[in-house]
Amino acid sequence: MALITNARRLISTMALDTQILRVSRAAVSFAENTPVFADTHTHENMAHAARCVQQPGSVVAFPTETVYGLGGLALDDESVRAIYAAKNRPADNPLIVHVALTEQLERRILTLLHRIPKIYERLVARFWPGPLTILVPVEEGSPVSKLVTAGQTTVGVRMPDDNVARALIALSDTPLAAPSANASTRPSPTLASHVMHDLQGRIPLILDGGACSVGVESTVVDGLCDPPMLLRPGGVTAEDIRKYGGSAWANLVLAKKTAGVLEPVRTPGMKYRHYSPTARVVLFVGCGDGVAAVLDYVKNHTGKIALLRGAEFALAAEMGISAEERSMGHTAAEMAHSLFRELRAADELGVDMILVEGIAETGEGLAVMNRLTKAALEVINGLK
Ligand code: TXA
Numbered sequence: 001m002a003l004i005t006n007a008r009r010l011i012s013t014m015a016l017d018t019q020i021l022r023v024s025r026a027a028v029s030f031a032e033n034t035p036v037f038a039d040t041h042t043h044e045n046m047a048h049a050a051r052c053v054q055q056p057g058s059v060v061a062f063p064t065e066t067v068y069g070l071g072g073l074a075l076d077d078e079s080v081r082a083i084y085a086a087k088n089r090p091a092d093n094p095l096i097v098h099v100a101l102t103e104q105l106e107r108r109i110l111t112l113l114h115r116i117p118k119i120y121e122r123l124v125a126r127f128w129p130g131p132l133t134i135l136v137p138v139e140e141g142s143p144v145s146k147l148v149t150a151g152q153t154t155v156g157v158r159m160p161d162d163n164v165a166r167a168l169i170a171l172s173d174t175p176l177a178a179p180s181a182n183a184s185t186r187p188s189p190t191l192a193s194h195v196m197h198d199l200q201g202r203i204p205l206i207l208d209g210g211a212c213s214v215g216v217e218s219t220v221v222d223g224l225c226d227p228p229m230l231l232r233p234g235g236v237t238a239e240d241i242r243k244y245g246g247s248a249w250a251n252l253v254l255a256k257k258t259a260g261v262l263e264p265v266r267t268p269g270m271k272y273r274h275y276s277p278t279a280r281v282v283l284f285v286g287c288g289d290g291v292a293a294v295l296d297y298v299k300n301h302t303g304k305i306a307l308l309r310g311a312e313f314a315l316a317a318e319m320g321i322s323a324e325e326r327s328m329g330h331t332a333a334e335m336a337h338s339l340f341r342e343l344r345a346a347d348e349l350g351v352d353m354i355l356v357e358g359i360a361e362t363g364e365g366l367a368v369m370n371r372l373t374k375a376a377l378e379v380i381n382g383l384k
């Protein structure tokens, strides 16, 4: 027995030969809840990935509309353990479970209730498949691995709006636990190459379906508490949840941003450092065209600079500074889409600091600012 355990340990510390398999999102569709493939190459690669993820203890990275996920069987302890190990993720940070269909959630997870709690009905009808995670109760004798929920009494579930993701779940015929497929503390991956950068040698397979459209993770809501709570802003805006959720959601409150060290982790980054590139990230809020605030900052700090511009910042030349500059786009949705990619790209340039322009915390801006605040070591607030 000890020998087997030792052998397992040895295997788990050996570098894997990480394979990237390309799939075409456009070649995957659903007919009567069954995935259909328009090209054999995509079909073969998807089938291979499904066989891989079905093996207990095995994980596969796959694209979703938000960010790439690192999937393993949600009902199997060994698979969930492998997810935490590959990411080097603290074991008390719960994982989101992904389903292909609401029917799968009701049949495989809500095995006593058999239906999604009423409070979520309108939200699910409107936003699934899509970037919304809901918390449902962990039932007595729940088949979901206890390691998924990290001891919480709820489990987060979502149905991704990405046919590659949903086809993988449907083919493997089991809900998949999947956190973002980055190494813990790194920005979430929105390209297969980001996953490769962080997890090469630690996972066997990455399905490459191209860039993720939303670019930030799903919105996490808890409708089981009163008033309902927004635990993590994401792809679905708080405004839309209030508007479309029904009367109970009109009182939606935002969770506080940081948890004490002894409190259970209710949302990522509440307790742990998150989304951090190696360079020092400095976030500028309410600084207009940035000329005065950035100049002032640069006067007191030396080193190579990357400037990540949003809607209002002037060009580096107009600011009179020397910097590698990149645009994150002009709208909050564009910034959400490019944020993680640009943080990683700026980091690759080997700069000492990344100066980032913030945005108002409305619409998708709330999710953008939530991620930027967590990535930043320093915030320069021009409004104060
Ligand atoms: O868009 C997404 O949600 C991506 C893609 C892959 O689907 N997944 C993702 O997973 O962002 P992850 O593990 O990086 O973030 C999940 C977060 C956890 O950190 C946790 O704080 C919150 O969702 N969460 C999950 N289950 C929870 C629970 N039962 N109670 C409170 N928060 C929960």
Ligand code: MG
Pocket: 179, 180, 188, 268
């Ligand atoms: Mg994550």
